[in-house]
Amino acid sequence: MESVLEVNQLRKTYRGSTFGLKDVSFSIPYGSIVGFIGENGAGKSTTMGSILGTLRKESGTVKVFGEEMDANHVHMKEDIGVVFDSMQLPGDLTVYKLGNVFGQVYKNWDKEAYFHYIDFFSLPKKKKIKSFSRGMSMKLSVAVALSHDAKLLILDEATAGLDPGGRDDVLTVLQEFVQGQKRGILLSSHITSDIERIADFLVFIKAGEILLRIKKEELLNEYAIVQCTSDQYKEIEQNLIVASRKNGETTDVLVSNKEALPPSMKTKSFSIDDITLLLMRGVKA
Numbered sequence: 001m002e003s004v005l006e007v008n009q010l011r012k013t014y015r016g017s018t019f020g021l022k023d024v025s026f027s028i029p030y031g032s033i034v035g036f037i038g039e040n041g042a043g044k045s046t047t048m049g050s051i052l053g054t055l056r057k058e059s060g061t062v063k064v065f066g067e068e069m070d071a072n073h074v075h076m077k078e079d080i081g082v083v084f085d086s087m088q089l090p091g092d093l094t095v096y097k098l099g100n101v102f103g104q105v106y107k108n109w110d111k112e113a114y115f116h117y118i119d120f121f122s123l124p125k126k127k128k129i130k131s132f133s134r135g136m137s138m139k140l141s142v143a144v145a146l147s148h149d150a151k152l153l154i155l156d157e158a159t160a161g162l163d164p165g166g167r168d169d170v171l172t173v174l175q176e177f178v179q180g181q182k183r184g185i186l187l188s189s190h191i192t193s194d195i196e197r198i199a200d201f202l203v204f205i206k207a208g209e210i211l212l213r214i215k216k217e218e219l220l221n222e223y224a225i226v227q228c229t230s231d232q233y234k235e236i237e238q239n240l241i242v243a244s245r246k247n248g249e250t251t252d253v254l255v256s257n258k259e260a261l262p263p264s265m266k267t268k269s270f271s272i273d274d275i276t277l278l279l280m281r282g283v284k285a
Helices: 046-050 074-079 093-104 112-118 134-145 164-177 190-197 214-220 230-235 270-281
Strands: 002-012 019-028 032-037 057-062 080-085 152-156 182-190 201-206 209-215 224-228 241-247 250-255
Touching: 002 046, 002 230, 019 057, 019 190, 019 201, 019 214, 032 134, 032 152, 032 190, 032 241, 046 080, 046 152, 046 182, 057 164, 057 209, 074 080, 080 093, 080 182, 080 224, 093 112, 093 134, 093 152, 134 152, 134 164, 134 230, 152 164, 164 182, 164 190, 164 250, 182 190, 201 214, 201 270, 209 214, 224 230, 241 270, 250 270
Parallel strands: 032 182, 032 201, 080 152, 152 182
Antiparallel strands: 002 019, 002 057, 201 209, 224 250, 241 250
């Protein structure tokens, strides 16, 4: 078994809506972080909900640790840590009291680890959670997710609302989480620089359909964006073109192998943010 999570041909539709997941497939190898990238409404949260069983899928399979996902299995709840942007923690509790509550919820609750993360994130232990800022609440949710010996983390906008220092802290602990090669993370974020920093694999989704699944290093080292005229566009081998987008008099083109481009064609420097914009707003080849 090579993957902590395997999603295969996942489909989900909504009554009265044209949106749905269209055969979504990807995996999370042990010891890796997968960045899940897409615009609002692309299907990231629907995919995560379908994986966790909070949304009912129409078809497809979800395997966690090689076993078909069943949200009613207690051991699976123990082994999966979840942080959603909309996650609500009991506002009238303090950090201390919240720790006691989760100590009753999770068999593998690690009180020492919990307070390690509370201290690392500089969270007050005696203030009520309802007085926390959004960023503090997100840090607390991450601390909880990391403190019950989970093997898989599913994080939806876990760095939302954090200042640069707070984001750096969260990204640091996530990298540490997967170092033993026995765990994995699915991380969605609109802050693509966060994903670019820590992800090993990237999954791009648009309108419920996976556009690209790829190792981050392969994308950054082998792919390229070229800005070309209509005549230059015709010179590019069609099987190299991943997506394209008109940009005034020229066209930006994402290609899968920069070494196979005509020698006269110059590539642009790019980031994952540039790739995302081209994939989401451009035309798929």
